[in-house]
Amino acid sequence: MEPTRAEALQQENDRLRRAVEELSILNDLATAIGASRDLDKVMQTIIQRSQSAVGAEQGVITLVDGQADDPLTTLVRAAGSGGHAPLRPDQSLLGWMHLYKRPLLLNDPQNDPRFQGAAWDASIRSVLGAPLLVRSELQGILLVYNKKDGAGFTESDQRLLSILAAQSAQIVENARLFEEEKALLRVQEELRLAYEMQTSLLPEAPPFVPGYDLAGASQPARTVGGDYFDFIPAGPDRLALCVGDVMGKGLPAALLMANVQATLRGQTLPNISAGACLEQSNTLLYKSIRRGSFVTLFYAVLDTATHRLMWANAGHNRPFLLRAEEPAVVLEGGDLVLGARPDVSYEEHTLDLASGDLLVTYSDGITEAMNAHREDFGEKRLAALLEKHRSLPAETLVERVLEAVAEHAGDEPQHDDVTLLVLRRL
Amino acid sequence: MPVNVTEQHGVTVIQVKGKFLGSLEGDDFKQTIDDLKAQGKTHVVVDLGETDFMDSTAIGVLISSLTSMRKAGGDVRLANLKKRIRSVFLMTKLLGGVFEDYESVEAAANSFETHPPAPATEED
Numbered sequence: 001m002e003p004t005r006a007e008a009l010q011q012e013n014d015r016l017r018r019a020v021e022e023l024s025i026l027n028d029l030a031t032a033i034g035a036s037r038d039l040d041k042v043m044q045t046i047i048q049r050s051q052s053a054v055g056a057e058q059g060v061i062t063l064v065d066g067q068a069d070d071p072l073t074t075l076v077r078a079a080g081s082g083g084h085a086p087l088r089p090d091q092s093l094l095g096w097m098h099l100y101k102r103p104l105l106l107n108d109p110q111n112d113p114r115f116q117g118a119a120w121d122a123s124i125r126s127v128l129g130a131p132l133l134v135r136s137e138l139q140g141i142l143l144v145y146n147k148k149d150g151a152g153f154t155e156s157d158q159r160l161l162s163i164l165a166a167q168s169a170q171i172v173e174n175a176r177l178f179e180e181e182k183a184l185l186r187v188q189e190e191l192r193l194a195y196e197m198q199t200s201l202l203p204e205a206p207p208f209v210p211g212y213d214l215a216g217a218s219q220p221a222r223t224v225g226g227d228y229f230d231f232i233p234a235g236p237d238r239l240a241l242c243v244g245d246v247m248g249k250g251l252p253a254a255l256l257m258a259n260v261q262a263t264l265r266g267q268t269l270p271n272i273s274a275g276a277c278l279e280q281s282n283t284l285l286y287k288s289i290r291r292g293s294f295v296t297l298f299y300a301v302l303d304t305a306t307h308r309l310m311w312a313n314a315g316h317n318r319p320f321l322l323r324a325e326e327p328a329v330v331l332e333g334g335d336l337v338l339g340a341r342p343d344v345s346y347e348e349h350t351l352d353l354a355s356g357d358l359l360v361t362y363s364d365g366i367t368e369a370m371n372a373h374r375e376d377f378g379e380k381r382l383a384a385l386l387e388k389h390r391s392l393p394a395e396t397l398v399e400r401v402l403e404a405v406a407e408h409a410g411d412e413p414q415h416d417d418v419t420l421l422v423l424r425r426l
Numbered sequence: 427m428p429v430n431v432t433e434q435h436g437v438t439v440i441q442v443k444g445k446f447l448g449s450l451e452g453d454d455f456k457q458t459i460d461d462l463k464a465q466g467k468t469h470v471v472v473d474l475g476e477t478d479f480m481d482s483t484a485i486g487v488l489i490s491s492l493t494s495m496r497k498a499g500g501d502v503r504l505a506n507l508k509k510r511i512r513s514v515f516l517m518t519k520l521l522g523g524v525f526e527d528y529e530s531v532e533a534a535a536n537s538f539e540t541h542p543p544a545p546a547t548e549e550d
Contacts, residue, residue: 226482247482248448292490294482296518315518336519340489344523 025053039175046168054157056144063140092118097141103162104129107152128153130165134173190251194224197254215394218419226253227363227417235270237305243361243421244297274301274312275348285339294337298361307353312346314338319361322390328383353425365416369409377408394422429454435535437469443476448483459491468500471534475506501543505534
């Protein structure tokens, strides 16, 4: 039977009313989200509006990582509402959505043949879901649970949720991208801070010491390692100098370095021996730093009146000594790194410096600088370079070595800081 | 899976292949140590035979693992160190003073029989 004119008008009226309702819900959603780029807020708003639009008790958005090999195992984030923790969608539902990418209506989920293996929460009576698609990729799933009137979700609810999901997908994606960008900026900011902190700890210029020529330089790597060098006054006619490498990179390394510097400066007391200073510093550091953190350090005290150098080495690269016309020799001897174990003793060595003697202390960033052929700069190359340029002023010698290391590395990215300290008795 | 765990010669063997970077493999490694400790498996050999490179953070991870296992009455012993890695452990005096290393997993495993771990000190 043909619908009467009145019935047809009624149907048309219903359709228009629904369309107006849908438009008003979408308008509400757009207004509520406004300019918010906070991912959690955006997701909560979408969930709340979806719940009230279809009359559901609870709602959940689950984001999946579309770039991962197996998106189902990488549940990135879930936000929900309904009084208790968000109900995590079952893996089989995620799998279904990933496969079919279309709305899903389950008014008897426990007995649905498609989800027989699914472990539904006992409180779930009905489920309505829609995919969040951006450029046909599944970014997440919008799910609402339990129709309030108990009758189950309708086709019309499904249509509405699909429209909401379609409108929400790009908004969620934008918020997610914004969040990623913020995270990236945070990392860059942290690196900048670490760089600033590290460089601010290093001496700007060596102190003026009569009868000696001193120079030191440190170039942080792109990722900011933990090289450290310092000149510390140790009473009349005495100066402590050290080169170290703290474990790790970035801000944690910079913080550890600050701790090491404060400790060493505190322990560099007048007339203290190098070995005793390291022993006490180790005890203090072992107590204060995180287990597993450690520092390698060459530490020496120069007496400018007697020209005697007293040194101890906590697991750091062995320095080179160049005397008169002789080849470079390695200062053998060293003990355990600082901060790894309690109660470590550090052997004290002494060295009487003659006029022209040159002491070169460095970090492993120099000897382990790699070129494109995976060859490291190495101790031999460093020794030869030092022998060739032994008569250059300390500052120029430091520059020469850094240039040679940079030349060796070429365009290969270097992962370690490069540090050099030169002491020459004039 | 870069951190591989097996049972051999009556001990637990952890192997890290390729580059052992503290920032990447560290968390996995620490988790493995915590799990083993919870299961009472405290005799651990770390097989570095297929480890090409270790950064300082990875060495730190080994130190904290050693401390953790010694506290539990066990130990972490090293096997198959390549020359380059061994030289770093020698320079830092972590070999001898802190860690013991062996030429093979079997030798490291047997060492738990010939000289069992000493009780941990208070300060650990």
